[in-house]
Amino acid sequence: MLNLQMIKRRLESQIIEALKRSPSVALLGPRQVGKTTIALNIAETTPSVYLDLENRRDLQKVQDIEAFHVENSDKLIVLDEVQRLPEIFAALRGIIDKQRRKGNRAGQFLFLGAASIDLLQQSSESLAGRIAYLELHPVDAAEFAGNSLDKLNSLWVRGGFPESLLSASDRNSLDWRHDFVRTYLERDIPQMGPRIPAETLERFWTMLAHNQGAVLNASQLARNLDVSSTTVGRYLDLMTDLLLVRRLKPWTTNVGKRLVKSPKIYVRDSGITHALLNIPDYNGLLGHPVVGGSWEGFVIENLMSVVPSRVQPYYYRTPGGAEINLVLEFPGGEKWAIEIKRSSAPSVSKGFYAGCEDIKPDKRFVVYSGLETFPMGEAITAIPLSNLMQKLLEQS
Known part of the structure; x- marks a missing residue:
């Protein structure tokens, strides 16, 4: 019997490459399609912190996203169910630009969302030029x-x-x-x-x-x-x-x-x-x-x-x-x-x-x-x- 770890998701390598060239990456797809599994796989090889914004305690941690980033600036910050907190993108622009001035131009944030690219782009217009979008389809x-x-x-x-x-x-x-x-x-x-x-x-x-x-x-x-x-x-x-x-x-x-x-x-x-x-x-x-x-x-x-x-x-x-x-x-x-x-x-x-x-x-x-x-x-x-x-x- 196959398990999910035995199915190599093609998009995983594309996400890793996108994180090497972009400050933030949004991985989109419907619920239960495997986004979290891929993110946790990436976290095994990259210093990371993962937060699920459907979890009240995790959501509380990012109410002051600037302070949270200061404590975790050396890690990839993974925010799951990001469509629950669209207002976060305005604050992230300043964080990303500050890191760019320090020479940190890539691999700062990975967003996971259960909504379409068009819908998320409406919320994240402030990150134009600072974010790459990828969609995870069901296993093909x-x-x-x-x-x-x-x-x-x-x-x-x-x-x-x-x-x-x-x-x-x-x-x-x-x-x-x-x-x-x-x-x-x-x-x-x-x-x-x-x-x-x-x-x-x-x-x-x-x-x-x-x-x-x-x-x-x-x-x-x-x-x-x-x-x-x-x-x-x-x-x-x-x-x-x-x-x-x-x-x-x-x-x-x-x-x-x-x-x-x-x-x-x-x-x-x-x-x-x-x-x-x-x-x-x-x-x-x-x-x-x-x-x-x-x-x-x-x-x-x-x-x-x-x-x-x-x-x-x-x-x-x-x-x-x-x-x-x-x-x-x-x-x-x-x-x-x-x-x-x-x-x-x-x-x-x-x-x-x-x-x-x-x-x-x-x-x-x-x-x-x-x-x-x-x-x-x-x-x-x-x-x-x-x-x-x-x-x-x-x-x-």
């Missing part, structure tokens, strides 16, 4: 599955949260995910400020899971929940800020055609999707109507965990039927078009061909559930998920 196929289809399917069913993925049984894994959902609804989201009934938000989250990968129809969701479309937008903003839901933007560059312009919505972790829908195991997933959307979302999240910085993800769709599941636009304008198929013997739809005619991508891939990479004609390559992830890592 490159870290866990390699070329094993059994491991890949287990990751797909259970998702990438370590406690779920490494549970002793599917039953235990599903129980953990149900508890995860309940904790977010009853404790974490209320602590973020919004006063939303847990039952309403759970219904909303479950609706998104049922419609995994669908184009957002806010008015339909609003009717089902008996709320306004504006309220649906507020719920969606919240779930996106908490890194639980992805809004995949449409490709809107002018190609001389009408385009679908609403985002596609995905519950980011496949295991959470399956928990919301009470799908217990692999066989149950194969027989469920969400199976295609679940696989599509799973592939997209795994690819997004390895895309180089500044690569922009989109989907492409026209009312006439041209469609590309994922378009990656690289700095400089290079484009990759990616079709996602669950079949082990993939075929390419007419919509993908039509979409490629419209946007003229530089590379065309079909991600499928097999193990071999092979050409499919018309410059299209069929490729396993792990192999395409490796290609993206090589672009970094």
